[in-house]
Amino acid sequence: MKMGEMSPLRTFRLQRGLTIKRFAQVLGVSYAYLNACEVGSYKGIPKTWRHAIETLGADYDVLNAAQQAWRCRQGASAQVGGQAIVTRAVTVAVVMPNSASKRAH
Numbered sequence: 001m002k003m004g005e006m007s008p009l010r011t012f013r014l015q016r017g018l019t020i021k022r023f024a025q026v027l028g029v030s031y032a033y034l035n036a037c038e039v040g041s042y043k044g045i046p047k048t049w050r051h052a053i054e055t056l057g058a059d060y061d062v063l064n065a066a067q068q069a070w071r072c073r074q075g076a077s078a079q080v081g082g083q084a085i086v087t088r089a090v091t092v093a094v095v096m097p098n099s100a101s102k103r104a105h
Helices: 008-015 020-027 031-038 047-055 060-073 099-104
Strands: 076-080 083-086
Antiparallel strands (some): 076 083
16 A cells, blocks of 8 residues: 555544544554554444544544545555455466476477
């Protein structure tokens, strides 16, 4: 993923003066899970966080949409086991011995 632009979820947390540890406690999740969400390892913001986010003064749907749009700009569009899959094509050349020529000898 690209570096530089901070995620909307992290911006939201920092604007409220919350440490990642404190925000994780408010949400009832681990520090590691919150960090993974902030850096875009997951597609969006868990729906179970709606109440806490709205209690802290944000519209959950708007923040979630912003988080998803940010994640797309970073180059990720899917996840597997909590890890982002980057959607850039990579060409790999594999050189295999010619099995037909080996049989001819």
